[in-house]
Amino acid sequence: MRIGDAARQSGVSAKAIRHYEMIGLLRPAPRNSNGYRSYSEIDVHELRFIKRARTLGFPIETIRELLSLWRDRSRPSRKVRALAEGHLGFLDARIQATEQMAVSLRRLIEACSGDHRPDCPILDDLSTDQGTTGTNRPGKNRRGPTR
């Protein structure tokens, strides 16, 4: 089948499929007489694997390793699990970080009247040093402050 069908059947766009081929995630597809790429059911299966892994947020480089383990019938599941755990750690960290932002922001929004008046706790917070405190390292100006 051609790339468009492989795309429809896998849920991966044709653009992405070509991209995956270019970065070596997929072996170059054989071409038929007119130069069109030709795909098999196996290729579609592989594309679905990639699609699902992307849905779980795995980065391409990790998917590369996952694919390699998938193809290796004698892989130890330990390796797969390790990759998954690493990614889970990343996801958890991201959730934490994003939640922290959301919590802070929500508090500010609740304190803001949000009407025609210019007073705004959100801007007040942004223009405050609080978030930056401790960031100022001593600094070694050998020359006095200019301007």
Add this chain to the structure above:
Amino acid sequence: MRIGDAARQSGVSAKAIRHYEMIGLLRPAPRNSNGYRSYSEIDVHELRFIKRARTLGFPIETIRELLSLWRDRSRPSRKVRALAEGHLGFLDARIQATEQMAVSLRRLIEACSGDHRPDCPILDDLSTDQGTTGTNRPGKNRRGPTR
């Protein structure tokens, strides 16, 4: 003061400061005789504002608007709040999406023995069609399936 000091005092890297200047988030800093950029306390204050907004995850384009509102002493807080709410929506959506990934992945990891054996629920899941179901739109192959 020079860019390095402004960087230390604001917590924004010198590279980033130049970058902000280039994309027009900051007005071009005046240069002194030797061509070095020169910054004032006010500039540092502005940099801290940006830093804090970035910490809350605001994208640069939104920060551009926030800065403009900040400078406008007669802005209605409504506008600031609207920007913040928009961003909060984005953050919440991201948390949801990431948590969904984490939940699925955690379940798979727990089901995986993670030892020397090749059997692995994680790979099983990835190579399953479940995630892709419904993605196959009818498809209009005017030509029969090739290969």
Add this chain to the structure above:
DNA sequence: GATGGGGCTTCCAGTTACTGGAAGGTCAAG
């Protein structure tokens, strides 16, 4: 005076994972 070490400048490349679009070839149907 030469050297060393920061700090500064600009410019180019790379990161992540694609998507959009242009210019042009292929093929079956009307």
Add this chain to the structure above:
DNA sequence: CTTGACCTTCCAGTAACTGGAAGCCCCATC
């Protein structure tokens, strides 16, 4: 023969910087 849906390659752009190279400035020290 034209139309239209495909396909091809190649270039650019996205977000927000960071890293690094090549080279200038300037102060302190040997």
